[in-house]
Amino acid sequence: MVENRFWLNLLSHLVLGLGVLLVAFPIWIAFVASTHSAQGLVSGTIPFWPGDLFLENFSQVLSGGNDGSVGVSAMLMLFNSLVMALGISIGKIVISLMAAYAIVFFRFPLRSVCFWIIFMTLMLPVEVRIMPTFQVVANLNLLDSYTGLTLPLIASATATFLLRQFYMTIPPELVEAARVDGAGPVKFLFDILLPLSRTNLAALFVIMFIYGWNQYLWPLLVTTDEHYYTIVMGIQRMLAVGDDEVAWNIVMPTTLLAMLPPVGVVLMMQRLFVKGLVETEK
Template identity: 55%
Template structure:
């Protein structure tokens, strides 16, 4: 029986509201700053009310017309970041699906050893292997290219493990029925496993999209041209390291623009994300 305790419900809701306010206040502050002038932003104390320069600030950020913000075009950086993120997310899912399929449904020597070797790579993130990876990419002339930004980040031991664990739960009767119908291995993979894996694929897509969107260290090494700067690198370049004036209103407008795509992806795929992570009957 569920006990009815109004005071406990009230306390829980107040706690949640306080947590939401603490998390959202910096975002609200950045949005307010993006609608004010540069002088208003650096004034003390800064006004917490919306200003009247939002349209011109966002236009300047998208076009890169503000010289004090480095002249970086956020529209170009958004495109580079979006393409890079999609390649990373889709590439991780595709490779992980195939590798998990091979490990579960094919019998070959040292199969379990290969799986555990893939799993052990979780202890070797990009930061650990960054020097040899960078040398390989340079030797292949992939600096300032989408291939250099994405290929070293595509393989995913986590996604392979998750798909492998899901494939193990698929009834063997489906495989036997497919064989009796004359279906090949790839037909079984395409017509049976992939449709069953859609919730897991959607959940992983959201996770990997956020992962790719927030990449900083690897793109910092791979992009030396302004045309190939993702947003994380462009924002750092906008702030600069000198003592000159900084258009913080343009920087904050760029920050808000950077937040929009991940928020849209999470909100639009929220049901898929929850289903793929916690649904035990799929």
């Protein structure tokens, strides 16, 4: 029996509370900064309590009336980031799902060689192959387009590897039973394999969504039109003002808005995360 010790529980809660405060403190400062004027934030003292300009600053950000460093509204940049993140995450999942399905459940020559070739691409991150990839995108006239933002980043060896490892744990008896019942490859994929993979796909979706949302280097290269700027690029342009003062009352609301979609995705997928951890059948 585990002994219930009051002081030990109190110490544990204090440590957890301290951790929450340390994590939440930067977010609180960003929120406070979004409620003050630009002059009040560059005076040399950091306010710790909200001001009275919350609605004014956020309406200015959402309407596009920023400090002039970015000529589009935060809503458009959020939309561009959402398109890019969804395109990358869904594309990665679909391609990785089909690749892992073919490698595990189909018999064809050099099947293992194909998998290890895919796996070896992990040694080539985006930064290593970014110049030839940019050249291909430029030759295809995909610069300043949603296709150019998402298409070169949708292949994922990591997702293929994780899905392959999960599919290899599926009992052969299940595959044989589906074959006896007359289920073809497509029916087996949609009716049996996808329901079994929902927790894995949810976890991959969250990881890939955040990966696509936080992309900076690739959008910086393939976009010159402000109407295709992502929210990460917009924040960087707001900070790159040279010798001028940074409009923190505009940067901080934009930063808070940029945090909302990833946090929302994590919260929506949290139940599947927990279910995937407690299921003992897998």
